[in-house]
Amino acid sequence: MAGEVGLSQAMSYARDLKGAYEALRARERELVEANERLRKAYQQSLRYARDLKKTYGRLQRAILQGLLGLANALEAKDPYTRGHSSRVAELSLELALRMGLPRPAAETIAQAALLHDLGKIGVPESILRKPGALTGEEWEIMRRHPVMGAQIVAPLEFFDDGAIIVRHHHERLDGSGYPDGLAGEGIPLGARIVAVADVYDALTSGRPYRAGLAHAEAVRVLDREGGRTLDDRLVALLVDILETGPATRAPGAAADAHGHHGAPERSV
Numbered sequence: 001m002a003g004e005v006g007l008s009q010a011m012s013y014a015r016d017l018k019g020a021y022e023a024l025r026a027r028e029r030e031l032v033e034a035n036e037r038l039r040k041a042y043q044q045s046l047r048y049a050r051d052l053k054k055t056y057g058r059l060q061r062a063i064l065q066g067l068l069g070l071a072n073a074l075e076a077k078d079p080y081t082r083g084h085s086s087r088v089a090e091l092s093l094e095l096a097l098r099m100g101l102p103r104p105a106a107e108t109i110a111q112a113a114l115l116h117d118l119g120k121i122g123v124p125e126s127i128l129r130k131p132g133a134l135t136g137e138e139w140e141i142m143r144r145h146p147v148m149g150a151q152i153v154a155p156l157e158f159f160d161d162g163a164i165i166v167r168h169h170h171e172r173l174d175g176s177g178y179p180d181g182l183a184g185e186g187i188p189l190g191a192r193i194v195a196v197a198d199v200y201d202a203l204t205s206g207r208p209y210r211a212g213l214a215h216a217e218a219v220r221v222l223d224r225e226g227g228r229t230l231d232d233r234l235v236a237l238l239v240d241i242l243e244t245g246p247a248t249r250a251p252g253a254a255a256d257a258h259g260h261h262g263a264p265e266r267s268v
């Protein structure tokens with residue numbers, strides 16, 4: 001009797017055990033399926049993220065392109081500044097790379113260089129193209145262009161570093177620049193880079209009030225300014241790039257320097 005009870009109990013355990021085992025297997029299969037669904041959803045969301053990133057990148061480029069178009073239109077109106085920003089951008093990119101900056105940072109600096117004078121869109125043409133010296137009031141207006149340029153690009157969150165460069169491209173090492181009178185290393189490196197390239201190109205290009213300087217003369221002016229208003233390491237690097245670097249670029253303009261030396265601060 002006791003043996004029968006023991007046997008039926010054992011059989012009942014075995015059935016329970018089998019049931020539990022099957023339930024476990026079913027659960028396991030469900031988990032595997034759920035896992036698979038999750039994996040697919042994860043991959044799908046990765047694809048969405050990649051697409052979104054691509055779209056965002058395209059949008060950024062489109063917005064920058066639009067601004068570049070605006071900057072080009074502004075420059076094209078004036079024979080004295082035509083091509084100035086793209087030459088400054090080219091030199092700035094080279095300087096940034098030679099300073100050891102990573103390529104994305106160097107490219108941001110180059111983009112800021114392309115847009116550095118965009119704020120001149122807010123300066124009346126009578127001032128921009130005035131052949132003679134500017135009055136105090138006219139200078140006041142002219143000197144607003146870095147802040148105006150920075151304000152134009154400010155809504156582009158991805159271009160924060162670029163906006164800072166646009167704002168500070170007329171700061172000078174000794175604190176004599178504008179708009180904030182920053183000095184030394186307090187001036188962002190990108191702005192110091194664009195400043196050196198900007199001054200060189202302004203010196204070698206003609207202006208309504210003077211002819212462009214020859215390369216050697218422009219270098220003499222830069223050497224004088226190095227350590228005073230311009231970063232001397234960058235001046236040395238620029239000279240090296242122009243004289244020994246890949247000959248992709250000829251100096252801005254006239255080789256016959258019969259004009260008087262324009263002070264670099266006139267490179268607005």
Ligand SMILES: [Fe+2]
Binds near residue numbers: 267
């Ligand atoms: Fe400027």
